[in-house]
Amino acid sequence: MFITKTFISTSIALALACLSLPSTSSASPLEGLATRSPKVKVYHTCSVSGSAALTFDDGPYKWHDQLVNELNKKGAKGSFFLNGNNYGCIYDYAEQIRDTYNSGHLLGSHTWSHADITQLSRRDLHTELSKVETAFKKILGVKPLYFRPPFGNINTEAREVLAERGYQGAFLWDQDSGDSVGKSISYSDKIYRKTSNTFPTPHLVLNHETYKTTVKDVVPQALPELQRQGYSLVTATECLDLGDDSGSWYEHVGGREERNDSWQC
Numbered sequence: 001m002f003i004t005k006t007f008i009s010t011s012i013a014l015a016l017a018c019l020s021l022p023s024t025s026s027a028s029p030l031e032g033l034a035t036r037s038p039k040v041k042v043y044h045t046c047s048v049s050g051s052a053a054l055t056f057d058d059g060p061y062k063w064h065d066q067l068v069n070e071l072n073k074k075g076a077k078g079s080f081f082l083n084g085n086n087y088g089c090i091y092d093y094a095e096q097i098r099d100t101y102n103s104g105h106l107l108g109s110h111t112w113s114h115a116d117i118t119q120l121s122r123r124d125l126h127t128e129l130s131k132v133e134t135a136f137k138k139i140l141g142v143k144p145l146y147f148r149p150p151f152g153n154i155n156t157e158a159r160e161v162l163a164e165r166g167y168q169g170a171f172l173w174d175q176d177s178g179d180s181v182g183k184s185i186s187y188s189d190k191i192y193r194k195t196s197n198t199f200p201t202p203h204l205v206l207n208h209e210t211y212k213t214t215v216k217d218v219v220p221q222a223l224p225e226l227q228r229q230g231y232s233l234v235t236a237t238e239c240l241d242l243g244d245d246s247g248s249w250y251e252h253v254g255g256r257e258e259r260n261d262s263w264q265c
Helices: 005-020 064-073 090-102 122-140 156-164 185-196 212-229
Strands: 051-057 078-082 106-109 142-144 169-171 203-208 250-252
Touching (some): 051 212, 064 078, 064 212, 090 122, 185 203
Parallel strands (some): 078 106
Antiparallel strands (some): 142 250
């Protein structure tokens, strides 16, 4: 076959031109990965059949001991999401917090000042979380790995910050006792009766330890009612099968401190 130099030169030029053309295929599966940040998982309810997790926000406060004793008497575990400086200064409740920790209840972060984390800059959210973590380290020698957002408000940026700090989950709820919005004892009792009657459907229940009626009236009635129906009253981590050993609920960072001048709110 007779092939001219001109034909060869033209063919090479066309091939080079094709190599330089932009690809018309779909984007690379790696494209954009560098901008995607890990986000902490948000849990709205429990998953383990027959389990119920009673959670308590906004403490520590003056009825903390009575609430923990009530749970202990019934063989129930609670989950406490603590502020640093909300109703009281966390350092003033160090012994109560240590007793709660040693009793096998879950302790998590609820921010330092009960801030709406969706309204904070990344820097301010880091500060809110860091101050609570420092208090946990001083009092218990651990850093919390689970979180409850104040007001139940959480967004993508907050989830990224939580993941950056090593948190393993953020808990919301599927049942609300209504105590924080001024609901009556009878209203809260009704919520718990409805909850107990759905056995074995699992539930994650919101309460606040800062209301006297919750501690002295609602919880003492709710615990036996739930147990009569067959519910296992466990921590939020256990009701989601995230671990039943407190060793997985915290990052252990060394020995706790005794109170000193740095324990300030």
